[in-house]
Amino acid sequence: MTDLLEKVKADAALAQASIVTPTPRRRRRGPAPSVLVAGAFVLVLLVAVALPQLFTSVDPFRTVPTDGLKPPSAEHWFGTDRLGRDIFSRVVHGARYSILIGLSATAIAVVAGSILGLIAGLSGRLIPGRVGLLVDETFGRLFDVISSFPGVLLAMVVVTFAGPGVQNIAVAIGIASIPMYGRVVRSQTLLVTRADFVTHAAIYGRSRARVVIEHVLPNVLVAIPVLAAIDVGASILAVSGLSFLGLGPQAPIPEWGVMLAESRDVLRIAWWGGVFPGLFITASVIALTVLGRALQRHIDGRKS
Amino acid sequence: MTTRNPTGGRELVTVRNLRVAFDDTAVVHGVSFTVHAGECVALVGESGSGKSVTARSLVGLTGARSTVTADALEIDGRDALRLTTREWRRLRGGFAGLVLQDALVSLDPLRSIGAEIREVLRTHHMVPRRAELARAVELLASVGIPQPELRIAQYAHQLSGGLRQRALIASALAADPALVIADEPTTALDVTVQKQIIDLLGARLDDGKGVLLISHDLAVVADIADRVIVMKNGRVVEEGETDAVLGAPRHDYTRQLLAAIPSASSRGTYLSRATATDRLPLPAREADRSRIVLSAQGLHKTFASARRGSELHAVDDVSFELARGEVLGIVGESGSGKSTVANIVLGLTRPDAGEVRLDGQPWSALNEAQKRPVRSRLQFISQDPLSSFDPRWTVERVIAESTLVLGLPAAEARDRAAWLLGRVGLDTALLTRHPRTLSGGQRQRVSIARALAPEPDIIVCDEPASALDVSVQAQVLDLLAEIQADRGTSLLFVSHDLGVVHHVSDRVLVLKDGKVVESGDVDDVFYRPQADYTKKLLASLPTAVSSA
Numbered sequence: 001m002t003d004l005l006e007k008v009k010a011d012a013a014l015a016q017a018s019i020v021t022p023t024p025r026r027r028r029r030g031p032a033p034s035v036l037v038a039g040a041f042v043l044v045l046l047v048a049v050a051l052p053q054l055f056t057s058v059d060p061f062r063t064v065p066t067d068g069l070k071p072p073s074a075e076h077w078f079g080t081d082r083l084g085r086d087i088f089s090r091v092v093h094g095a096r097y098s099i100l101i102g103l104s105a106t107a108i109a110v111v112a113g114s115i116l117g118l119i120a121g122l123s124g125r126l127i128p129g130r131v132g133l134l135v136d137e138t139f140g141r142l143f144d145v146i147s148s149f150p151g152v153l154l155a156m157v158v159v160t161f162a163g164p165g166v167q168n169i170a171v172a173i174g175i176a177s178i179p180m181y182g183r184v185v186r187s188q189t190l191l192v193t194r195a196d197f198v199t200h201a202a203i204y205g206r207s208r209a210r211v212v213i214e215h216v217l218p219n220v221l222v223a224i225p226v227l228a229a230i231d232v233g234a235s236i237l238a239v240s241g242l243s244f245l246g247l248g249p250q251a252p253i254p255e256w257g258v259m260l261a262e263s264r265d266v267l268r269i270a271w272w273g274g275v276f277p278g279l280f281i282t283a284s285v286i287a288l289t290v291l292g293r294a295l296q297r298h299i300d301g302r303k304s
Numbered sequence: 305m306t307t308r309n310p311t312g313g314r315e316l317v318t319v320r321n322l323r324v325a326f327d328d329t330a331v332v333h334g335v336s337f338t339v340h341a342g343e344c345v346a347l348v349g350e351s352g353s354g355k356s357v358t359a360r361s362l363v364g365l366t367g368a369r370s371t372v373t374a375d376a377l378e379i380d381g382r383d384a385l386r387l388t389t390r391e392w393r394r395l396r397g398g399f400a401g402l403v404l405q406d407a408l409v410s411l412d413p414l415r416s417i418g419a420e421i422r423e424v425l426r427t428h429h430m431v432p433r434r435a436e437l438a439r440a441v442e443l444l445a446s447v448g449i450p451q452p453e454l455r456i457a458q459y460a461h462q463l464s465g466g467l468r469q470r471a472l473i474a475s476a477l478a479a480d481p482a483l484v485i486a487d488e489p490t491t492a493l494d495v496t497v498q499k500q501i502i503d504l505l506g507a508r509l510d511d512g513k514g515v516l517l518i519s520h521d522l523a524v525v526a527d528i529a530d531r532v533i534v535m536k537n538g539r540v541v542e543e544g545e546t547d548a549v550l551g552a553p554r555h556d557y558t559r560q561l562l563a564a565i566p567s568a569s570s571r572g573t574y575l576s577r578a579t580a581t582d583r584l585p586l587p588a589r590e591a592d593r594s595r596i597v598l599s600a601q602g603l604h605k606t607f608a609s610a611r612r613g614s615e616l617h618a619v620d621d622v623s624f625e626l627a628r629g630e631v632l633g634i635v636g637e638s639g640s641g642k643s644t645v646a647n648i649v650l651g652l653t654r655p656d657a658g659e660v661r662l663d664g665q666p667w668s669a670l671n672e673a674q675k676r677p678v679r680s681r682l683q684f685i686s687q688d689p690l691s692s693f694d695p696r697w698t699v700e701r702v703i704a705e706s707t708l709v710l711g712l713p714a715a716e717a718r719d720r721a722a723w724l725l726g727r728v729g730l731d732t733a734l735l736t737r738h739p740r741t742l743s744g745g746q747r748q749r750v751s752i753a754r755a756l757a758p759e760p761d762i763i764v765c766d767e768p769a770s771a772l773d774v775s776v777q778a779q780v781l782d783l784l785a786e787i788q789a790d791r792g793t794s795l796l797f798v799s800h801d802l803g804v805v806h807h808v809s810d811r812v813l814v815l816k817d818g819k820v821v822e823s824g825d826v827d828d829v830f831y832r833p834q835a836d837y838t839k840k841l842l843a844s845l846p847t848a849v850s851s852a
Contacts, residue, residue, distance in 0.1 A: 196692040203650055204758070205679030205709040215694050222696075 035294045038287035045284060048095040058089040060254045069270045079272035081262065090254035091276055097255040099284065101170045101248070102236035108174030109235075110228050113181025114221065116142075120182070121189025122216070126208060139186070143179035151176035152238055159247040169248040173238045177231060184227060188220045195219075226299055229292030233285040240281045256281050313341030316483045316514040317362055320376040324357050326369050332358055332538045339483060344505070344515040346529035346546070348522060348561070350773045351744075354538035355518050359485050362516070363400050364392040380482070398428045401476030403469075405488035410472055411460035417444070417471040418456035424478035443474045447504055465638065466497030473504060483514040490524055494637040494800055499844040502528050520773050522565060523803070523846035526550050534558050564778035566807030568830060575778035575807070586782070589789035591630040591810055597761050597794050598626040598649065602658035605644055605818075618644040619655070620818040626762065629792040633809030633826065635802060635841070641818035642798045646764050649796060650684055651675050663761075680709055680758035687767035689751040693739040699725070699750055700735040706757045724753040728783055745776035752783060756791075764796045769804060781808060802845055806830050814838050 031039075048055060064084035072079045078087035120139035123132045146154065151173070158172035192198065193216060201211045242248045243257030251258055256277040263273030317339040324332040332354040339345045347355040360366050362379060364387065377384040380399045387395065396402065404410045411420055421440040425431055431439045437456075444452035447470040460468055469489065476484060486505060490498040505515050506528055519525050525532060526546060533543040534557065542555040553559045563583070564575050573583035605619040619641045626632050636642045647653040648668065649660055660668035662681065670678070683706065686692050693702050703721040712720070722732045728749040739747055748768065755763050768784070769777035785808065788795060799805050805812060805826070812829050814822040814837065822835040833839045 196686060196688065197694045199652065200684065200686075200692045200754075201705065202652065203679060203682070203684050204706040205676040206705070207676070218696055219694065 031294060034290055038290040038294075041283060041287045042291060045095050045099060045287075048092050049099050052089075052093045052096065055092045056086070056089040058086040060085060060090040060093040061252055062086075069266065069273075071270070072272055078276040079270065081259075081270070081273050082266060087259075087272060087276055090259060091256070091280055094254040094256050094259060094277065095280070097166070097249055097253060098236055098239055098243075098257070098281070101166060101173075101239045101255075102232055104170040105173035105235040105239065106177070106228050106232045108171060109177035109231070110181055110224060112174065113178045114185045114224065116178065117182040117185025118189055118217075118220065121186040121193070121220075122212065124190070125193045136186075139182065143182050146175070147179040149176075152241055155238065155242055156245070156247060159242065164247050164250060166249050169239060169242055173235055173242070176238075177235070180231070181224065181227065184223055185220055188223050189216060192216050192219045222299075226292065226296040229295050230289055231292075233288035233292070236288070237281065237285050313343055313512065313514070315340055315378070316380065317516070318376055318378040319358075319362075320374060322358065322361060322372070322374040322377060324354070324361055324366055325371045326367070330538065332361070335533075335535070335538075335540055337533055337540075337543065339514045339516050341482065341514050342509055342512045343531065344509055344517055344529045346517040346519060346525040346532045347535060348519060348525055348532055349535035350520060350775055352537070353535040355535050356487055358535070359487055359516060359518050362483075362485060363396045363402055365396075365402075394428070397424050397476070397479045397481065399481055400483045400485055401479065401481035403473050403476045403484060403486040403489045405491050411468065411475075413460055416457050416459055417463070417475070420471070421456075421475045421478050424475050428479040430479055440474075440478075443478055444471065447471075447474045447477070448500055449474070465493055466500065469493060469497070469501060470504070473501070477508070481513070483516065484508055485516045485518070487518045488520070489517070490519070491521065495802065495841060495844040496637060498524065498846075502846070521846075522550065522561060522774065527846040534561070561774060564774045565803065566778070566781060566801075567803045568806045568827070570807050574782050576775065576782050586785045587789040589629055589785075589792070592628040592792075593630070595628040596625050597628050597663055598660070598796070599664075600624050600645075600649065600658065600660045603645065603648055603655045603660070604657040605641075605648065605653060605655050617818045619648065621658075622813075622815070622818070622820055623658070624813055624820075624823065626794050626796060628761070628794055629788070630811065631788070631795040631797055631809045633805035633812040634796065634798045634815060635800065635805050635812060636815035637800060637841075639817075640815040642815050643766055644818075645815070646684075646766050646796065646798050649762075650682055650764055651679065676709070680706070681761045683755035683758065683760040683763045685748075685751050685755050685763060685765045685768045687770055689744075689747040690739060692751060693747075695738075695740065698736050698738060699742075702739060702750060703754045703757055706754050710758055720757060721753070724757055725750070727756070727787070728753045729779075743776075744772055745779060748772065748776075748780050749783065752780070752787070756787065759791070760793065762794045762796065764798070766798045767800070768797075770799065770801060777804075784808070802830070802841065814841070 062085065064080070067076075067080050067084035068082050070076055070080040070084075076086050076088065078091060081087055081090070116139055120136045124136035126132065127135065149157075154176045155169070155172035158175060159168055162168040162172070198211060198215055201215055239248060240255070240257035240260070243255045244261045246261065249255045249258060251262060259277040260274055260281075263270065263277075267274050315338050319338070320336045322332055322335045323330060335354070335358055337345060347358060349355045357366060361372050361377070362384075364384070366372055372385070374385065379395060384395075411417065418437070418440050421443055422436045425436050425439060426433070441452045441456055444455055449455050449467055449470050455463070455467070455471070460471070463471060473489070484505065489505070490501050493501065502524060505517070508515055509528075515528075517525065517529060529546045531544065532546050532549040534541050534549065534555065536557050542549055542553065542558045549558060550562065553562060563570075566575055570583065573585050577584050601623050603619050603622040604617075607616045607618050622641070622645055624632060634642045634645060644653060648655050651660075651668065651670075655668055658668075659666065662678065667675070667678070697705075700718060700721050703724055704717040707717050707720060722735060725732050725735060730746060730749050730753075734742065734746070734750075739750060742750065765784070769780045772780060781804065784795070787793065795808070797805065797808055809826045811824060812826045813820055814829065814835065816837050821837045822829055822833065829838060830842065833842060
């Protein structure tokens with residue numbers, strides 16, 4: 001009977017869960033091994049961002065022309081580049097640029113997107129008549145316009161106007177992800193402002209500002225952390241991509257994308273120059289995405 | 305199986321000593337019953353009594369985490385414990401049709417109801433493909449859906465609750481099953497629609513088919529069931545002929561269930577503490593007819609309809625007065641405008657014409673800033689308490705919110721929240737809990753505590769007990785009555801449940817299509833109805849079991 005029942009529809013099982021008296025949850029195991037590995041890797045990266053000296057005492061900018069293009073060895077773990085700079089040291093110090101720019105870009109997108117989304121969502125509800133709807137509509141179209149361009153292309157346009165550099169690339173990538181947050185926050189705002197508990201707060205005579213601060217904001221912003229956690233990885237990839245094209249930090253800054261670009265000409269004779277920065281880009285993106293998904297599962301599980 | 309039984313039908317289902325467990329937690333402990341052809345057996349009990357699980361085990365849909373054992377589980381004469389998935393599938397819909405409570409979630413939102421029915425016809429090879437459409441139209445007509453040719457192309461969300469439920473029944477009947485399992489088929493439906501559904505199931509019985517009805521509504525059960533099985537905590541506490549069980553219950557639990565049904569005869573007495581023989585009177589309350597706390601004059605409200613140009617008169621010339629300490633019931637079917645009236649009274653919707661006055665002072669005419677200081681005098685208890693609580697807040701914060709505008713110091717607001725929680729019969733340990741971890745009855749108590757916190761003159765109750773079990777509903781209604789007697793609060797009590805309204809109200813207002821069709825003293829209106837509509841409403845009521 002039991003094995004037979006395992007095959008029945010999933011929806012029946014779901015419906016069942018609400019009927020049955022609650023049983024202790026079985027999923028009380030620790031996090032999955034993949035999450036642990038990803039977490040450890042991200043932790044190491046963050047330490048490298050804060051204190052790169054802990055991992056290496058070699059100056060990433062010191063050139064030793066006689067040591068050019070040395071393969072990995074005990075002395076140079078990841079080998080050296082054309083100018084004899086230690087690639088391990090450059091990868092470690094480069095974490096600061098790649099990770100920090102990625103985080104800043106996400107932060108810019110989260111803050112700007114949340115504010116714009118809130119304004120759009122609230123104006124439709126709070127400003128009476130056509131004006132409110134017009135404001136809402138305007139922001140909606142703005143999000144449409146921004147997201148109709150591929151993110152990297154849009155960032156390239158911004159950098160072309162503002163000039164390459166660390167801040168500009170963070171802003172450029174941030175702008176490209178604003179619509180994602182803006183749309184989620186807007187729809188969440190519309191949902192929450194229609195909820196019964198907002199109506200009740202109005203019945204208690206609470207002012208609109210208090211209702212927005214105490215009820216709407218906290219319930220709207222719960223959706224953000226998960227979205228951001230998954231998006232950070234994508235931002236890092238975008239930063240490296242733009243840097244590779246020469247639109248980000250300029251050589252000799254040891255940004256991972258820049259290092260990839262520098263190694264391109266000698267890749268046939270010195271594979272280590274490109275492989276190690278590339279590995280770190282890939283691993284960071286995967287690790288952050290795995291963590292983001294785990295966070296999402298955790299929050300979803302807590303809700304149900 | 306060809307054995308005959310006293311009722312003359314063959315045995316459709318035989319269950320002996322059925323046990324169902326989920327992850328080692330047993331929820332059904334040894335239940336036995338049979339359903340014969342041409343017979344309606346009702347499983348009755350509160351939520352958590354195991355009645356739905358029992359019914360689902362008959363169609364093999366108890367879920368992957370469950371273990372089903374029984375001495376015998378024979379369906380259509382076959383041993384169901386040894387059926388394969390394929391055989392189960394043929395059995396579902398073919399031999400046993402399942403009708404669930406909520407037709408909106410049971411019907412696929414992306415498929416028309418015609419497609420839904422044709423799927424069943426095709427799965428069970430009922431008719432040739434060419435004839436499917438005609439047969440589906442026929443089925444819809446047979447369950448009393450008007451204009452079936454038109455409706456067949458519509459989707460679940462385009463139908464009203466009653467039509468939707470009938471469409472679901474049509475799809476359950478498509479394969480002409482010998483047994484219909486109906487799980488709370490009429491809950492959340494208006495009385496008139498409820499009557500149609502019951503008649504529909506009754507027609508199946510006349511055709512010699514079996515019905516297994518799962519319900520917590522004893523009035524519905526009394527109307528249609530031949531035999532009743534009362535369940536509690538996964539066990540059968542009483543079973544027998546409907547008249548015997550409901551007319552002369554032997555078990556205390558059955559008596560409690562019966563006594564908890566609000567009706568005319570239970571007026572002025574406790575529902576939750578009644579025994580079979582005597583009822584405890586509620587504390588006496590005095591309505592001060594000379595002091596009118598709320599008056600509504602000629603209220604009108606029109607909403608622009610989705611169709612261009614047409615308008616919906618949600619409220620059309622509604623007037624009433626509410627005295628201090630009085631309960632005014634507002635009854636009507638869904639769409640009658642009773643919730644709009646509640647919203648106008650609460651100052652959430654501005655009437656197009658007419659005025660609401662509080663204690664003789666203007667109320668609906670005030671702007672939002674002028675209303676704010678007065679708002680705490682009017683409180684609201686809604687049907688679904690959970691959605692009226694901020695999901696991030698604890699019980700304490702939820703209750704304290706309604707007193708914030710009074711400017712109480714934080715410590716005092718906390719004390720008051722704790723005191724109120726005790727007042728509504730809950731443990732103060734719940735203060736730090738989140739409402740979603742509470743039971744339905746506890747949640748509604750919290751929302752009553754919240755409504756009481758600012759010591760209002762008037763509480764508007766919109767279907768406050770409709771989503772609750774009979775026994776929990778009884779407790780909530782008793783609590784409201786006690787508090788009202790204690791504080792002299794006036795209640796505006798909106799409900800579609802005539803029994804509840806008769807139990808709680810002093811006067812009643814009957815609404816239809818936004819108009820008042822009848823109003824007056826509750827006994828006058830219910831015992832000597834003047835308007836045809838009121839008569840029809842009362843006639844749709846399942847024959848009451850209130851004699852018990």
